Amino acid sequence: MKDKYLMDIVMKQDEKNYEIEDKVIITEKNLKKGKNVDVHWHDYFELEIILSGEAEHIYNNEKYLITKGNVFLMSYCDFHALKCLTDVDIVSIRFFNNFLDKELTDYISVGAGRFNVRFDENEFEEIIKQLDKVFCEVRDNKFFKSNAVKNYISQIIIDIVRKSNINSAVNMSSTVQKAIEHIYMNFRFDISVEKVAEKFNTSPNYFGTVFKKNVGVSFNEYVSMIRLKYACNLLKNTDLTVKEIAFSAGFNSVEYFMYVFKKKLFMTPNMYRNNT
Numbered sequence: 716m717k718d719k720y721l722m723d724i725v726m727k728q729d730e731k732n733y734e735i736e737d738k739v740i741i742t743e744k745n746l747k748k749g750k751n752v753d754v755h756w757h758d759y760f761e762l763e764i765i766l767s768g769e770a771e772h773i774y775n776n777e778k779y780l781i782t783k784g785n786v787f788l789m790s791y792c793d794f795h796a797l798k799c800l801t802d803v804d805i806v807s808i809r810f811f812n813n814f815l816d817k818e819l820t821d822y823i824s825v826g827a828g829r830f831n832v833r834f835d836e837n838e839f840e841e842i843i844k845q846l847d848k849v850f851c852e853v854r855d856n857k858f859f860k861s862n863a864v865k866n867y868i869s870q871i872i873i874d875i876v877r878k879s880n881i882n883s884a885v886n887m888s889s890t891v892q893k894a895i896e897h898i899y900m901n902f903r904f905d906i907s908v909e910k911v912a913e914k915f916n917t918s919p920n921y922f923g924t925v926f927k928k929n930v931g932v933s934f935n936e937y938v939s940m941i942r943l944k945y946a947c948n949l950l951k952n953t954d955l956t957v958k959e960i961a962f963s964a965g966f967n968s969v970e971y972f973m974y975v976f977k978k979k980l981f982m983t984p985n986m987y988r989n990n991t
Contacts, residue, residue, distance in 0.1 A: 731743040733850075733853040733854075735853065735860065735861055735864055736861055738810060738811075738813075738814050738861060738865075739808060739809065739810040739814055739864065739865075739868065740807075740808070740809045740810075741806065741807070741808050741809075741849065741850070741853060742806070742807040742808075742809070743804075743805075743806055744803075744804070744805040744806070744807060745802065745803070745804055746768075746770075746797070746799045746802070746803045746804075746805065747799065747802055748799055748800065748801050748802050749799060750797075750798075750799040750803075751796075751797070751798050751799070752796055752797040752798075753796055754773065754794055754795070754796040754979070754980050754981055755794070755795070755796070756789070756791070756793060756794050756795070756944060757789065757791070757809070758791060759791075759809050759810060759811050760788065760789065760790055760791075760809065760810050760811070760812070760814075760823065761788070761789045761807060761808070761809050762786070762787075762788045762789075762807070762808040762809075762868070762871065762872065762875075763786070763787055763788075763789075763805055763806070763807050763808075764786050764805065764806045764807075764808075764842065764846065764871075765781050765782060765783055765784065765785040765786070765803065765804075765805055766783060766804040766805065766806060767783050767802075767803065767804045768782070768783070768799065768800075768801045768802050768803030768804055769781070769782050769799075769800045769801045769803070770782075770797050770798060770799045770800055770801075770803050771797070771798040771800060772785075772787070772795065772796075772797055772831075773794075773795060773796040773797075773798075774787060774789075774793065774794075774795045774831050775793055775794055775795070775932070776794070776978070776979065779831065781833075783839070784833050784834045784835070784836070784838075784839045785831075785832070785833050785834075786832055786833075786834060786842065786871075786875055787830060787831040787832070788823060788830035788831075788872060788875055789830075790823055790824050790830075791824070791944070794940075794979055794980070806846060808849075808868060810868075812824065814865065814868075815865065815868075815869055815872070816869065819869060819872060819873070819876075821892060822876065823872065823876065824895075829879050829931040830875050830876065830879050831879070832875055832878040832879050834874075834878065838874070838878070841874070842871055842874060845867045845868075845870050845871050845874075846867075846871070848863070848867045849864050849867045849868060852864050852867070888925055888929050890915050890917070890922075890925070891925060891926055891929040891930065893915065894911050894915060894922075894926065895930070895937075897911060897914065898911075898937065898938055898941060899941065902938055902941045902942055902945070902964075902965050903942075903945070903963065903964060903965040904965060905965075905967075906938060906965070908922060908923050908926075908934040908935065911934070922934075938965075939975050940979075942964040942965045942966060942975075943964070943975060943976065943979060943980075945963075945964045945965075946960050946961065946963075946964040946966075946972065946976070946984070947980075947987065949963060949964065950984055950987055950988045951988070957969065957972075957973075957984045957985065960972075960984070961973075972984075
Protein backbone atom coordinates (compact mmCIF):
# COMPACT_ATOMS: atom_id res chain seq x y z
CA MET A 716 0.00 0.00 0.00
CA LYS A 717 1.39 3.39 -0.98
CA ASP A 718 2.46 5.59 1.93
CA LYS A 719 0.49 8.82 2.30
CA TYR A 720 2.24 12.13 2.78
CA LEU A 721 0.83 15.57 3.45
CA MET A 722 3.17 16.93 0.79
CA ASP A 723 1.02 15.07 -1.76
CA ILE A 724 -1.84 17.49 -1.08
CA VAL A 725 -2.32 19.80 -4.06
CA MET A 726 -1.86 23.42 -3.02
CA LYS A 727 -3.84 26.25 -4.58
CA GLN A 728 -2.25 29.49 -5.71
CA ASP A 729 -4.58 31.67 -3.61
CA GLU A 730 -3.61 29.91 -0.36
CA LYS A 731 -0.79 30.59 2.10
CA ASN A 732 0.58 27.28 3.33
CA TYR A 733 2.92 26.40 6.17
CA GLU A 734 4.22 22.85 6.43
CA ILE A 735 5.94 21.30 9.43
CA GLU A 736 8.05 18.21 8.79
CA ASP A 737 5.27 16.64 6.70
CA LYS A 738 3.29 16.28 9.92
CA VAL A 739 0.88 19.18 9.59
CA ILE A 740 -0.10 21.75 6.97
CA ILE A 741 -1.60 25.05 8.07
CA THR A 742 -3.38 27.03 5.37
CA GLU A 743 -4.81 30.54 5.28
CA LYS A 744 -7.68 30.70 2.79
CA ASN A 745 -9.69 33.59 1.40
CA LEU A 746 -12.72 32.22 -0.43
CA LYS A 747 -14.63 34.72 -2.55
CA LYS A 748 -18.38 35.28 -2.45
CA GLY A 749 -20.12 32.71 -4.66
CA LYS A 750 -17.30 30.17 -4.34
CA ASN A 751 -18.61 26.61 -4.10
CA VAL A 752 -16.57 23.72 -2.73
CA ASP A 753 -18.23 20.47 -3.85
CA VAL A 754 -18.98 17.57 -1.52
CA HIS A 755 -15.75 15.76 -0.63
CA TRP A 756 -13.81 14.13 2.18
CA HIS A 757 -10.16 13.53 3.05
CA ASP A 758 -7.94 10.66 4.07
CA TYR A 759 -6.50 12.90 6.79
CA PHE A 760 -7.98 15.05 9.55
CA GLU A 761 -8.95 18.62 8.74
CA LEU A 762 -9.64 21.34 11.29
CA GLU A 763 -11.20 24.52 9.88
CA ILE A 764 -11.63 27.77 11.80
CA ILE A 765 -13.89 30.49 10.38
CA LEU A 766 -12.32 33.92 10.97
CA SER A 767 -14.80 36.06 9.04
CA GLY A 768 -17.61 35.93 6.50
CA GLU A 769 -20.67 33.78 6.08
CA ALA A 770 -21.13 30.45 4.32
CA GLU A 771 -23.47 27.52 4.02
CA HIS A 772 -21.77 24.36 5.25
CA ILE A 773 -23.06 20.89 4.43
CA TYR A 774 -21.62 18.46 6.96
CA ASN A 775 -22.66 14.81 6.55
CA ASN A 776 -25.84 15.89 4.76
CA GLU A 777 -26.77 18.39 7.49
CA LYS A 778 -26.88 22.05 6.47
CA TYR A 779 -25.46 24.80 8.72
CA LEU A 780 -24.96 28.55 8.42
CA ILE A 781 -21.42 29.30 9.57
CA THR A 782 -19.81 32.63 10.50
CA LYS A 783 -16.93 33.90 12.63
CA GLY A 784 -16.56 31.60 15.61
CA ASN A 785 -17.60 28.40 13.87
CA VAL A 786 -15.03 25.62 14.04
CA PHE A 787 -15.34 22.12 12.64
CA LEU A 788 -13.12 19.06 12.71
CA MET A 789 -13.49 16.40 10.04
CA SER A 790 -12.28 12.83 10.37
CA TYR A 791 -12.08 10.12 7.73
CA CYS A 792 -15.82 9.47 7.73
CA ASP A 793 -17.04 13.04 7.34
CA PHE A 794 -18.36 14.47 4.07
CA HIS A 795 -18.64 18.21 3.65
CA ALA A 796 -19.24 21.01 1.16
CA LEU A 797 -19.16 24.80 1.31
CA LYS A 798 -21.04 27.61 -0.41
CA CYS A 799 -19.70 31.10 0.31
CA LEU A 800 -22.45 33.69 0.84
CA THR A 801 -19.82 36.43 1.36
CA ASP A 802 -16.03 36.49 1.21
CA VAL A 803 -14.87 33.99 3.83
CA ASP A 804 -11.54 33.80 5.67
CA ILE A 805 -10.62 30.36 6.97
CA VAL A 806 -7.63 28.76 8.63
CA SER A 807 -7.34 25.07 7.75
CA ILE A 808 -5.12 22.65 9.67
CA ARG A 809 -4.54 19.23 8.10
CA PHE A 810 -2.79 16.27 9.70
CA PHE A 811 -2.65 12.46 9.80
CA ASN A 812 -3.50 10.30 12.80
CA ASN A 813 0.15 10.07 13.93
CA PHE A 814 0.35 13.80 14.70
CA LEU A 815 -1.61 13.91 17.94
CA ASP A 816 -1.38 11.73 21.03
CA LYS A 817 -3.10 8.37 20.55
CA GLU A 818 -5.85 8.93 23.14
CA LEU A 819 -6.99 12.14 21.46
CA THR A 820 -6.66 10.66 17.98
CA ASP A 821 -8.75 7.62 18.93
CA TYR A 822 -11.48 9.86 20.28
CA ILE A 823 -11.77 12.16 17.25
CA SER A 824 -11.37 9.29 14.77
CA VAL A 825 -14.83 7.95 15.49
CA GLY A 826 -16.72 11.17 16.11
CA ALA A 827 -18.48 11.37 12.76
CA GLY A 828 -20.45 14.59 12.55
CA ARG A 829 -19.97 15.56 16.20
CA PHE A 830 -17.24 18.17 16.00
CA ASN A 831 -19.06 21.10 14.46
CA VAL A 832 -19.27 23.87 17.05
CA ARG A 833 -19.72 27.59 17.45
CA PHE A 834 -17.71 29.39 20.13
CA ASP A 835 -18.95 32.56 21.80
CA GLU A 836 -16.82 35.71 21.60
CA ASN A 837 -14.73 35.04 24.70
CA GLU A 838 -14.22 31.38 23.87
CA PHE A 839 -13.20 32.22 20.31
CA GLU A 840 -10.62 34.71 21.61
CA GLU A 841 -8.92 31.80 23.37
CA ILE A 842 -8.96 29.76 20.15
CA ILE A 843 -7.38 32.69 18.28
CA LYS A 844 -4.69 33.02 20.98
CA GLN A 845 -3.72 29.37 20.44
CA LEU A 846 -3.80 29.89 16.68
CA ASP A 847 -1.57 32.96 16.96
CA LYS A 848 0.94 30.89 18.92
CA VAL A 849 0.91 28.30 16.12
CA PHE A 850 1.65 30.95 13.48
CA CYS A 851 4.36 32.48 15.68
CA GLU A 852 6.13 29.12 15.94
CA VAL A 853 5.85 28.47 12.21
CA ARG A 854 6.89 31.90 10.96
CA ASP A 855 9.78 32.39 13.39
CA ASN A 856 11.08 28.83 12.90
CA LYS A 857 11.69 28.38 16.61
CA PHE A 858 13.43 25.49 18.34
CA PHE A 859 11.12 22.54 19.03
CA LYS A 860 8.45 24.17 16.90
CA SER A 861 6.92 20.79 15.98
CA ASN A 862 6.38 19.96 19.65
CA ALA A 863 4.97 23.39 20.41
CA VAL A 864 2.63 23.39 17.41
CA LYS A 865 1.36 19.93 18.38
CA ASN A 866 0.55 21.19 21.88
CA TYR A 867 -1.28 24.31 20.67
CA ILE A 868 -3.31 22.43 18.06
CA SER A 869 -4.10 19.70 20.59
CA GLN A 870 -5.48 22.35 22.94
CA ILE A 871 -7.73 23.74 20.19
CA ILE A 872 -9.03 20.25 19.44
CA ILE A 873 -9.61 19.52 23.13
CA ASP A 874 -11.63 22.75 23.35
CA ILE A 875 -13.71 21.59 20.36
CA VAL A 876 -14.30 18.16 21.91
CA ARG A 877 -15.35 19.70 25.22
CA LYS A 878 -17.63 22.21 23.53
CA SER A 879 -19.26 19.58 21.35
CA ASN A 880 -20.07 17.43 24.37
CA ILE A 881 -20.82 20.18 26.87
CA ASN A 882 -24.27 18.80 27.67
CA SER A 883 -23.61 15.11 27.13
CA ALA A 884 -20.01 14.16 27.79
CA VAL A 885 -19.28 10.73 26.37
CA ASN A 886 -16.39 8.46 27.30
CA MET A 887 -15.69 6.35 24.27
CA SER A 888 -16.71 2.80 24.96
CA SER A 889 -13.86 0.30 24.54
CA THR A 890 -16.39 -2.03 22.91
CA VAL A 891 -17.20 0.61 20.30
CA GLN A 892 -13.50 1.25 19.65
CA LYS A 893 -12.97 -2.47 19.04
CA ALA A 894 -16.10 -2.61 16.90
CA ILE A 895 -14.79 0.19 14.69
CA GLU A 896 -11.51 -1.67 14.22
CA HIS A 897 -13.59 -4.72 13.26
CA ILE A 898 -15.59 -2.63 10.76
CA TYR A 899 -12.45 -1.34 9.05
CA MET A 900 -11.14 -4.87 8.70
CA ASN A 901 -14.41 -6.41 7.49
CA PHE A 902 -16.54 -3.73 5.78
CA ARG A 903 -16.12 -5.42 2.39
CA PHE A 904 -17.84 -8.54 3.68
CA ASP A 905 -21.27 -9.32 5.11
CA ILE A 906 -21.28 -7.27 8.30
CA SER A 907 -24.29 -6.33 10.39
CA VAL A 908 -25.11 -4.85 13.76
CA GLU A 909 -26.42 -8.27 14.84
CA LYS A 910 -23.18 -10.06 13.95
CA VAL A 911 -20.95 -7.44 15.56
CA ALA A 912 -23.12 -7.32 18.69
CA GLU A 913 -22.85 -11.11 18.97
CA LYS A 914 -19.07 -10.89 18.58
CA PHE A 915 -18.91 -8.56 21.59
CA ASN A 916 -21.48 -10.48 23.64
CA THR A 917 -24.20 -7.85 23.73
CA SER A 918 -27.67 -7.44 22.29
CA PRO A 919 -28.11 -5.72 18.90
CA ASN A 920 -30.43 -3.05 20.34
CA TYR A 921 -28.07 -2.15 23.18
CA PHE A 922 -25.01 -2.21 20.94
CA GLY A 923 -26.72 -0.06 18.30
CA THR A 924 -27.70 2.52 20.91
CA VAL A 925 -24.21 2.67 22.44
CA PHE A 926 -22.59 2.86 19.01
CA LYS A 927 -24.69 5.84 17.91
CA LYS A 928 -24.20 7.60 21.25
CA ASN A 929 -20.43 7.26 20.95
CA VAL A 930 -19.92 7.77 17.23
CA GLY A 931 -22.70 10.17 16.33
CA VAL A 932 -24.23 8.09 13.52
CA SER A 933 -25.89 4.68 13.38
CA PHE A 934 -23.91 1.49 12.83
CA ASN A 935 -25.35 1.01 9.33
CA GLU A 936 -24.66 4.60 8.31
CA TYR A 937 -21.08 4.34 9.55
CA VAL A 938 -20.48 1.15 7.58
CA SER A 939 -22.02 2.74 4.48
CA MET A 940 -19.67 5.74 4.75
CA ILE A 941 -16.62 3.47 4.98
CA ARG A 942 -17.81 1.45 1.98
CA LEU A 943 -18.57 4.59 0.01
CA LYS A 944 -15.11 6.04 0.51
CA TYR A 945 -13.56 2.75 -0.57
CA ALA A 946 -15.78 2.75 -3.66
CA CYS A 947 -14.78 6.31 -4.54
CA ASN A 948 -11.14 5.35 -4.32
CA LEU A 949 -11.78 2.50 -6.77
CA LEU A 950 -13.67 4.84 -9.11
CA LYS A 951 -10.70 7.20 -9.20
CA ASN A 952 -7.93 4.65 -9.46
CA THR A 953 -9.26 1.59 -11.33
CA ASP A 954 -11.16 0.68 -14.49
CA LEU A 955 -13.58 -1.59 -12.65
CA THR A 956 -17.24 -1.26 -13.62
CA VAL A 957 -19.71 0.37 -11.25
CA LYS A 958 -21.23 -3.05 -10.56
CA GLU A 959 -17.83 -4.57 -9.74
CA ILE A 960 -17.01 -1.65 -7.46
CA ALA A 961 -20.34 -1.83 -5.65
CA PHE A 962 -19.85 -5.47 -4.70
CA SER A 963 -16.13 -5.06 -4.03
CA ALA A 964 -16.93 -2.31 -1.50
CA GLY A 965 -19.40 -4.53 0.32
CA PHE A 966 -22.74 -3.24 -0.98
CA ASN A 967 -25.22 -6.06 -1.55
CA SER A 968 -26.83 -4.49 -4.62
CA VAL A 969 -25.94 -1.97 -7.30
CA GLU A 970 -29.25 -0.20 -6.72
CA TYR A 971 -28.51 0.44 -3.05
CA PHE A 972 -24.97 1.55 -3.88
CA MET A 973 -26.36 4.07 -6.38
CA TYR A 974 -28.88 5.30 -3.82
CA VAL A 975 -26.26 5.87 -1.10
CA PHE A 976 -23.82 7.42 -3.55
CA LYS A 977 -26.31 9.97 -4.88
CA LYS A 978 -27.63 10.74 -1.41
CA LYS A 979 -24.16 11.53 -0.04
CA LEU A 980 -22.35 12.99 -3.06
CA PHE A 981 -25.26 14.41 -5.07
CA MET A 982 -24.02 12.74 -8.26
CA THR A 983 -23.81 9.29 -9.84
CA PRO A 984 -20.67 7.11 -9.65
CA ASN A 985 -19.96 7.73 -13.34
CA MET A 986 -20.27 11.48 -12.87
CA TYR A 987 -17.83 11.24 -9.96
CA ARG A 988 -15.38 9.20 -12.03
CA ASN A 989 -15.52 11.67 -14.92
CA ASN A 990 -15.04 14.67 -12.64
CA THR A 991 -11.94 13.37 -10.87
